[in-house]
Structures are given as C-alpha cells and as structure tokens.
Amino acid sequence: MAEPGSLHVRVLTPEGLAFEGSAAIVFAPSAAGEVGILPRHEPMVCALKYGQTRVRVSDDLEHGFVTTDGFVTIDGDGVLVLVGEALPVGDIDPAQAKAELHAAEEALTLVSSEEHVAYARAQTAVRRAQNIVKATESHK
C-alpha cells in the first residue's frame, strides 16, 4: 500500500495494467472538467472523457497517459483509473499520430451518416486520433 500522505494509483485497461505505484497527485479528465486528486480525497466515482490522465509522483516526475473514456474511483488513498485505453505519452510518435488523424478524418468523409454504427465508429476513430495528437502538442 501507499505510504501515508501519498496516493496508491492503479491505471487498468482491458489489455492489462498500465501503471501501478504511488503518487502525490493525479489529474484526470472528468466529464465536467479536469479533476485533481490529492491524498485524503473523499470517496468518489467519476466518469472520465477522452483526454489525458497524469500521475505526478514528485515535482519532477510525472507519468502522462492519453486515455479514452472510463472511470476513476477514489477509495481512501487508493485511486483506480478504469479506461478503455491508456497510451503513455512518451510512446507517441507525433508524425505517426498526425498521419493517423488524417487517415481517420478521411475515412469519416467516406461514411454516410445514415449508417449509424459505421458512422459512430469512424467518429470514435477521429476523436481518438485527435486526442493523441493533442497530447503530443501540449507536451512539446
């Protein structure tokens, strides 16, 4: 468990554990805006939207993840982040991310909005790519 005065953070995705460790503060993109979670936060469950989840271990060490929608649960000093996908910001290749966004946007123009499922899927792909590109830009 975490030492007193710090958070025990786990970031879980369906593909496995993305991060586990202690942290001083966690920032997560909630539906109503970014939330910062400090130790001794009251128990809370919060829906997350696309964005970045940042786990700050100390002043000069921070783990950033590009996350899709999901949930964050705070229980005592335990923080559990459940998201569909968590991509470490450091692993992103900006050029590739841009190319993927471009491809996704192009794919969206080819789908008619009549086909609900296909259209929604293409939109999701664009949203995901935008999210990744945004992360690379803010980390320059």
Added chain:
Amino acid sequence: MPSQRDIKRRIDSVRNTRKITRAMELVASAKLRRAQERIEALRPYAKGIREQMAHAARQSEGLRNLALLDERPVVQRAAIVTVTGDRGLAGAFNVNILRAGFAAEQQLRDGGTEEVVYVGVGKKGSNTLRFRGKAIDQNFEGFSDNPNFHHAEQIAEYLVELFTSKEVDRVLLVYNAFKSVMQQEVTVEQLLPIERDVVLGAGAVAGTKDAPPARPLVLFEPSAEAVLSELLPTYVNVTIYRALLESAAAEHAARRSAMHNATDNAASLIADYTLKMNRARQAAITQEILEVVAGADALQ
C-alpha cells in the same frame, strides 16, 4: 496384397502429415499460453467495472430509464451471437457452438419468438449458418485467434444499436468458455437486456464468486445514474471481450488436443504400416527361397 513400395509410400505420406499436425500442436500451445495471459490481464479491469456498476446501481434512484436494462415483456425478435473460430481443425469446437445456438433458437421459438437472427463472429460459424439457410444479420471475422478490445467494442456497438432501436428484444451470446486446457464449455448467456441481478451484483457473475463488498456512500460525479449509464455499455464491451478471449483460448486448446490426437493416430498408423511392410518383405523372401529350393530340387 499391396507391394512393399506402395506401403513405403503410404508411410512417407503419413509421416509428413504427422509433421504438420505436430507443428500445429506446438503452435496452438504457444498461442494458448498467450491467450490465457490476456484473460488474466482483463480480469482486474472487468472486476473493477463490475464492482462500480453494482455500486452505482445500488445508489441510483431507480433502474427504470436505462435503455440497456429494458426488459421487454414479449420477445418478438431475438438475435443470437455465435462466437466461433475462423479456422477449423479444432475438433468439435465450432460444431458445438452452432448446435447450442440452434437449441437456443428452438427454445426462443417455443417461447413465442417469431424471428431469430444470427450475428456470426468467426468465419467458420458464418459459413455453416449460411449453408443452413439461417438469417444472418451481420458477420464479424478475421480476428478469432487474437481478438483485441477494439474488436469487442465494434461488436458491442452493433448489438447495442440493434437492441436500443428495438430491432431485437433480446440478444444471446453463445461461446466456448475456457474451463481448463482440457475442457471447453459451451456457454449461452443473455447479453441484452442486462439482467438485473448482474447489474446489482447479487448473483455471482459467471467466472467469479466474490460478491462486491458493501461500501459506504460515495460521491458520484456527475450522478450515480449518469455514471451507471456510462458503465452499462462498458460492461457490454467487457462481456463481449471476455467471451472473445475465452473463445480464443478455448479454440487453441481444442486445436491443440485435436492435433495431439491426430499426431498419435499418425504414429499408430505408421506402426501398423511398418508391420505390414515387414510382413510383405518377409513373404517376398520366403517366396524367393521356395523358388530357389524348388529349382534346385528339379535339377537333382
């Protein structure tokens, strides 16, 4: 009586087959291990989602207005999702699924359902369904031996749309659950509407027995209902993903034991043929000796 050469040729051919089946057995073992690891990787996430869902459901004012929980009194149309493999050579793996699917269809029809459509996952199942003249609504194929979460999301999106637009009133999921390396179990689950017991975490959800612990009141942001309505689709994704992963592991396990049996059979065929070949050779030698002796006798 086949000649020595005929038998020799047949032994060589069986030996080649045995090489192939043994290689397939090894490949299936390696893939099986990877598939098992992925099931393990999903487990904590799935548990978290299930716990949060039960938690949010208990704190919600009511479960009335949630589209995915809409239990309709009369099931007019239903969809059956059959999760099979893209390839055969796995014993009764695919056949079992379809047989269970047909049984489920019969049961629905006995209960008054007028129309049953199939959603095929995996090439093998879709082919058979088409051959049998069943109504196929949609196919998903090409990832049966290594599915990822994205595949599950696509299938889930499609099924949720089918259900919420009232095209179908119930969705059943038929897949091979991975019990152990030697055992796969055909499982029929109701996917939509999500059953109330599952949402509340009352009954033990398939595969786990730990009921979620009672927890103090928690602040839900924006509200318990809103969080729950986000959690339900995620739960459907996770359920389908788990079924895909289990099916993948079960497929590799089934293929491995089918190929193991094939390798054993080939070995015993080779032993039989070798015996036959030795007999044929001995018969030929005896024949030659008899001829020589007879020839010598005739000269005396």
